[in-house]
Amino acid sequence: MTLPHQSRQRLLYFYVSAVAVGAAIALVSTAWNQEWDLSTRLVNGLIVILALALVAELSSVKMHIGTSTMSIVHIPLIASVFLFPPFLAMIIGAATLLVVEALVRRKPIIKIVFNISKEILALGVAASVFYALGGHHSVDRFDVEPLPLVGAAIAYSTATSMAVIFAVSLSETLDFGETWLRVYGGSLVYDVFSTPLPAFLAYLYVWKELFGVVALAVPLFVVRHIYVQNLRLEQSGRELLELMVKNIEARDPYTSGHSQRVAQYARVVAKEAGISFRHVEQIATAALLHDVGKTYEEYGALIRKEGKLTPDEKRLLQSHPVRSAELVSTISTLQGAIAKAVRHHHENFDGTGYPDGLSGDDIPIGARVIMIADTLDAMTTDRPYRQALPFERVLEEVRRFAGKQFDPRLADIVLRSQTIRRLVSVASQAALQAAPIAFNRAPPSKPERAVI
Template sequence: MKTSVIAYVYSIVVASAAALVLSYLYDPSFAFSLFAVPGLLAFVAFFGAISSCRIQGSTFGEISFIPYLTAIVLYPSWSTLGAIGVGALLAEVAKPKTGIKRAFNVGQTVLAGAAALFSYALLGGVALQTDKAFQPIPHVAAVLSFLLVNTFAVATAIGLAEGKSIIKTWAKGNVAGLAYDAVAVLAVYAFARAYVDWGLWGILGFCGILVVLRFTYQSKHQLQTTNKELLELFVHTVEFRDPYTSGHSQRVRRFSRIIAQEIGLSPKEVEQVSKAALLHDVGKIHEIFAPILMKPGRLTPEERAIMELHPIKSAELVAKISELQDIVPAVRHHHENWDGTGYPDRLQGKEIPLASRIIMFADTIDAMTTDRPYRKALGEADVRAELVKFSGTQFDPHICAALLGSEKFSRIFDKNDDGDVYSLTQIIDAIRKRRHKTPAVA
């Protein structure tokens, strides 16, 4: 393990211990009658943590943060923070992990809890057990403080360990879940009020709801992951037939994501473009293309005519999957040219689906930046010149102008950029451009 990571973990542990001491010095009072339920919730969080579900690779999803935050708003005290630390420690001891990982997880949980506690108290929040009224400012601040400290602490550890940008690491892992974080604000208050209004039955009922939601989310996520892996396996099978396009669809997907982000599409729209880009060539698995794909020399006019059927075959295959109906037009028309000279339907201009126009850029860029038997891969300057040359004929001139005018055009040539990261600026730009659509996204 890197020295920087070890030093960072020690700093988190020291900071969490200091935060616990500071919370005691801030208000050393203690009331067992108010502490009992937060202490119980810390153990509820413990059981939630040890039953966490694997969602991807070595990443686990758990709902323990909701009981922790509920405990804080019910009784914002140093004793509650101590109970959170004990719950987190028990959860870590119950799992087969190294000591340094356990220390980090406990430390960052306590530190996030301290951030929530101080945010709540300093902004005037009082124990919900003594005042049932919703206190929006301290409540929202507490939840967001906990989530931000928690996620940034983890992102920093990953960034240091892997030598990656901490901001990009955080964005990749958390931007897509911002909506769920907003729901957590209400969930924490609902959980707390369930106890205040109905006592322990309220806690048991709400825990039951959380367990159901957890298993529902786990099942949905696993199904989505399985479907994604099956699609990628299918795409790899197709590409085995063509020795010169191995990894082509994955690269086109990456380029398409970057282009879609740069012209201001929303995360949902980017994901649609991404799926279409991944599947744009699956029709090549059809037997009529096999001998042509394996041919080493130039194609005859007859063979080229057959190859021009592959967008139709791809769209037909994609159309057989009910969840992918929205991307069928994007797949079918990814070889249409802006001036109407493309195929298969000779659409032109804005008749061509926006996703298809984006994939046209990505597909062509991949062809230009890949070594072929008859030429070496082109560099960024040559690719830029080719895009300018064919803007308005092959390519949408509005997208071309937006892409080439962006300072982040070079992202396409950075092999470490997987196209998944949305910066805060990109999120704001996407919102702004959806309100005032530019020609590039029309």
């Protein structure tokens, strides 16, 4: 169920307030039991770990999804649970986030409050699990029992990721599972890999104090470097795809933003059809690139032509899915399901489409999804030869061509989807605002199919 923006916002404020109250209670209750006679070794430890946490947090990397950042700050913060009393470990977490978020990054107050509170709670949860499993914090002696060390690290990661995912899914209308995969899915391997590092850091501090920390800081920043390289690689791949799409759309002003919208509709339809997350993402990528072959010079004149196409021109235009699939296949990661979905995006469910005349379930599911998403956008935006159709007319067309042009199950999803209705209305309004010039249109002709 999709909540209206205002209710979602209210829910988000309520959620942040609840996390902040929880953090305040955790701080007060641990401060109560805190021993205030601090040894020099403990004070030095606090300074060293806080400094390391600050450097790690300041060098964190922005991820491409939402506003999430990925850093190695969890390593010194979890180590502080093994070294210091819970109140001081929480204070280190809070101080790190306060300096970075408020003083350096100057984030909005709601984000500062949320991030500090989430950190306090996550460290509180990690400390509780640590003690419950038999751990004892100390800067003088290192307890090598693996169970409390691993338990605390898992508790911390789980608490922070749950808190962040819940906030992101509330603010960006994604469901919990999808947000988890998008924000944390790719970093899971690194998280598992870095689980022993907080314990190792604590051990080195107990053993060699400052020198031990410096000895670990070097490999820590190597881990960070691997994070950064991986993220940059993923990001540049995504940006290259977007560049290819912008290149096609630059040739045809009428279809500006078309591929992005088709990808957006395809993602919703595929998700509502119950397709797995990984496959949904493949379909969305195929949808983004479905017409990429139109960058070839031979299609340029056909795309810009405002009148009716001759039979020869029509035949030539119908070769674009094959050319698009060939182009997409030149990138090794896009071969297979993505290239197939691109090749067959003009196949009709009844077998009358092109290029191979496939029918029914022989058409890859991704191609069937793109067919309906592509048509939705074609009908709800202005074209040289006709104005956008009202949404109710579009639904009539979808119903009329279900089982002929469209997979009837997917048509049914589009007819019932509230998300599609909302997205289409947003796209139509944006198009109205962005089109100050009236196009010189040819008289509308009666469509033989929903794709016109």
